[in-house]
Amino acid sequence: MPSRAEVSYFGAGPAPLPTPVLEEASKVLLNYKNGGIGITEISHRSADATAILENTISGLRQLLDIPAEGPDGYQILFLQGGGSGEFSASVYHMVGLWVEKRRKQVVEQLGDSASEEQVLEKLKEEVKKMKIDYLVTGSWSLKASQEAARLVGSEHVNVALDARKANAGKFGVIPEDKDWSLTQNKDDSAMVYFCDNETVDGVEFPAFPSSLENGGYPVVADMSSNFLSRAVDVRKYDAIFGGAQKNVGTAGITIAIVKNTLLPPHAELAKSDLLRKLGLPVGPVVLDWPTIAKNNSLYNTLPIFDVWIAGKVMDGLLKKHPAQASMPRIQGQQDESEKKAASIYGVLDKYPEVYTVVPDKSVRSRMNICFRVGKEDERDAKEKAFIAGASERLLQGVKGHRSVGGCRVSNYNAVSLESVEKLVRYMEEFAQSK
Ligand SMILES: Cc1ncc(COP(=O)(O)O)c(C=O)c1O
Structure with a gap:
């Protein structure tokens, strides 16, 4: 039987974790901080759990230089449901934001005397214009776009890029931005979505897409498989998410980094009643970014052990890469x-x-x-x-x-x-x- 030290493991996810983290994990599973109770047995609302959450959040903020405060700050959320859950969560959220913004514009256009029915009728017309833009560069962004079509209808999904079309039906290239067909009127786009690294097809964006730089589109990216592997200017994104089970930790938590301007009190989302009247879906509360943010990721039972693992992995990276002037920590x-x-x-x-x-x-x-x-x-x-x-x-x-x-x-x-x-x-x- 081979030992762990003898095996080199190149799995795509779940993936290898640092041995020292797993060694410590095996101890804390039985007895956390000498309290006689294992880490998976402690309450997710205990002081110990809060400290674990804070440590992981702080590690991530340092590694990726994520600001916290003000409209340009970001919340760090821990969710369950994997990267796939965030395919849906991002749609629910960005559509909710888009609808509320458009509703306010309609109210302004129609004036104070307009009835609720008049607003609704006009908004129904407006919603027909709503698009979600997807850059499909591999199997995961394809799946995300298909989930969006399942949730809101394919008429709202604009595949601005299907990279297969430029490569004989197969993924493996990213055509230049000038060949993408993003929704022309930026105000009609609820988001532009891309997958920074396509795990199945081995395709990675070499850099942030230049056409999205200050482009006015809300940008959401899936970084499940290249999280914490390179410097990222988070300020260019409205939201970033990634399942933990590759570079960060164990399967069980997904990390979402969401800009404050996308969350209350800086932003309002459409109420569920309105979404229903418009024929748009209302998402499950456990995927609702504002609910998770408001509850510091503790709306429901959070697998604190997974958060602990991620925190330890981050501690290890911080130790390995000490702060250096004018260089991103990562x-x-x-x-x-x-x-x-x-x-x-x-x-x-x-x-x-x-x-x-x-x-x-x-x-x-x-x-x-x-x-x-x-x-x-x-x-x-x-x-x-x-x-x-x-x-x-x-x-x-x-x-x-x-x-x-x-x-x-x-x-x-x-x-x-x-x-x-x-x-x-x-x-x-x-x-x-x-
Ligand atoms: C880039 C990317 N996005 C999303 C997913 C889906 O993640 P999950 O299995 O956690 O739902 C994966 C899974 O491998 C992935 O590699």
């Missing part, structure tokens, strides 16, 4: 991710007759490295041999997602340089033996 982690990714892509590029990287060079993910082994007619056998050989050397989790096949190496923060070196040596060996 920069050191970005450098490390880039270095590891460069050595894996390096060996893939060195043997083009054996390996083919799936996405275009310009959008290669640093987190999920997707490639094929062998020429098309021999791929099945070659990939099986590659995966089996890797497994013999205790290099685990390199099989591609079932929907796309091939191989995928996930290079999350807890994957050590040493593990990457072992993998690269194996990839060299495999290529040379062919």
Whole structure:
């Protein structure tokens, strides 16, 4: 039986966690802070739980330089329901904001003498114009756009970019912004949504999309699989979310970073009665960002153990990357991710007759490295041999997602340089033996 230290694990999520965090976790599961009660047994409303929440929030604020106060500050929320839950939560929220803003404009246009029915009739007309813009660059943004269509109707979903159309039906490129078709009237767009790193397809936005810089569109991004792996200017986003189970912690919590201007008291959302009258959906309260924000993420029972794990992972990053003047705190982690990714892509590029990287060079993910082994007619056998050989050397989790096949190496923060070196040596060996 291999030991944990002998195995190098490249799973896409759930993914490896730092061993010291898990060692401490195994202790606190039995006895938290010598109180004789395990961490999963303490109340989520206890002083200990509050301290855990505060520590994790503070770690995240430091790592990503997230301001707290004022309209330009952000709330950090912990939710359940995974990244998928946030596909829905973001729609409910951004639609609620859009409708309330438009309702106020209608009231202003019609004047004080207008009846409620008149406002409603006019608003019904206005809602027909509402769009949610999606940049579809891979399987997860596609799923998010499909969820939006399921919730509000496909007539409201504008797929401003379907990257497959520029790449023979497959994901793997991000066409230039000038080729996107965002909703022209920005006021009609409830949000522009994109997935910063597509876990299944290995496609990552190299930088924040320039057309969304000061573009006037509300921007929401899914960072589930590249959270805390590079410097992010959160001020460019209205909301960012990510499931914890890749770079941050265990499956069970999702983190949402939501700008104060999107939340009460800075913003108002449409009331549920109005949404119902307009034929728009009312979301479950557990996905409601204002409710979660108002209750400091404790509206209902929060898995505090998962928050503790995330906090410990963040503590580890803060320790590893001390503050340096004029450098984002997470920069050191970005450098490390880039270095590891460069050595894996390096060996893939060195043997083009054996390996083919799936996405275009310009959008290669640093987190999920997707490639094929062998020429098309021999791929099945070659990939099986590659995966089996890797497994013999205790290099685990390199099989591609079932929907796309091939191989995928996930290079999350807890994957050590040493593990990457072992993998690269194996990839060299495999290529040379062919
Ligand atoms: C980028 C991205 N978004 C969303 C999800 C969905 O997350 P969950 O399984 O937590 O719902 C995943 C899952 O792997 C993902 O990689």
